[in-house]
Amino acid sequence: MLKFASRPFACAAIFALLVVATGGVVRAGQSAVNPASKSQARKTTKKRKKARHVAPLTIVLTPENVASPAPLPAPSATSAPLVGDIAVPTAPVPTAPAITRGGVSASRSSGGVRILPTGRPGGEAQIAATSLVISEFRVRGPSGANDEFVEIMNASNADHTVAAAVTDGSGDGYAIVASDGITRCVIPNGTVIPARGHFLCVNNTAFSLSSYPAGAGSVGSGDAQWTAGSGGDIPDNAGIALFNNSVGGGSFSLANRFDAVGSTAEANTLYKEGTGYPALTPFSIDYAFYRDSCGKSGSITTFGSCPAGGLLQDSNNNAADFIFVDTNGTSAGAGQRLGAPGPEGLSSPIERNTTFTINLLDATVAAASPPNRVRDFTSDPANNSTFGTLDIRRRIRNNTGGAVTRLRFRVIDITTFPAPSGIADMRPRTSTLVVVSGINDAATCLASNGVATTPCTINVQGTTLEQPPSQPNGGGFNSSMSAGTVTLGTPIANGASINLRFLLGLQQTGSFKFYFNVETLP
């Protein structure tokens, strides 16, 4: 997990609570903008008026708007007065990095952002070394009730070979089962799920995210499928469980269960953990519940490093472990935050935070200053950048020991819609190559051009917000951003670096945070 953050230079009282944490002030001294203007434009005037008078930023669900999500209300607060662009952070300078198992995070130093790996902290329940967990799912989507998937992750650091604990000689494996007791997918015996890799089970009747990028291609119809003839639609808010066998009946027991997730409306406790996630009002939107790997349960307003260190959290309490996201920031009953589904299967890139080093583009310059961080005040509402953009540039070095043929970054913590006043509403967006001159960092010059002579001019490649799902409001929680220049034909050799930029549209200014996981192939 990597983090880019800073905090107010001249804090007003309203920011005092953020001081111990982090965040970057990206104030432009302008009024907050309605981040859902596109959505609102499609709605009736009557509904708009109604929504705008609801505070705070939630809507009341009524039968009339169950069929389609209600419009988002406009933030009513305004930004703080202009106090500058992005302040220089003042947190203690961290000690030299020491590689441990866990996510990579950035700590602020007096010079800007510094990256250091972090071990997995205590507190939350830790995933056992052999655990398979349900890492993301949905039971409805834009294509309706059958637009469903269940993603499994091997959260351990060792490859896992599927071997059913109970067998009957008939298609044995692990079973993904809904609370009606009907198996939707079997992960066949002998399947190897790589360390931190995934297995994707989809409803082939209406799965709409088959074009979501995976390795060289897309996730397609997943690694296993179900249809109307094999259980069909999983009802809204029904529970799902992963068992260590596919025999069924009494073999689908608590003792044989790897993991489960269900809502408060699920009566069968075998198919959920704790009281369950808050039951959803069923909208056919591009939503997902994904398992938290930051450790803040999807809070937009909680600053500081991610307690989970970039690794999946499983406290056996669905309400705490799963985060609801959708591409329009809809309030459907289980929390409201802009984000995107990201179904992953066996061919998808794998989290490898600890084997990459994130360097400033120019280490002779503060992290909060160009060329490492560039603030553009140009208003660009059409691209979710009403208050301009924040452009973060880094040199990312491959230390995996081999060539990397696919590289992308998954957002695991961010300030975004619906951020309250004083906190930035950031929208990750696609960027393209920029050429940067005046680099005085010899290591970057050498890595980029093969010559250490300074100053030098370098290429900084753009990153692409991966779609589908369509993200007309920009990215958010669980969105992925790809380094498209890294391919099988043009890999990053071990020890080599790539210069990348992460472009964030600003729909509201204020303190910010931006953490992501590094995902790669092989």
Ligand SMILES: [Ca+2]
């Ligand atoms: Ca369904």
Ligand SMILES: [Ca+2]
């Ligand atoms: Ca669990």
Ligand SMILES: [Ca+2]
């Ligand atoms: Ca996923």
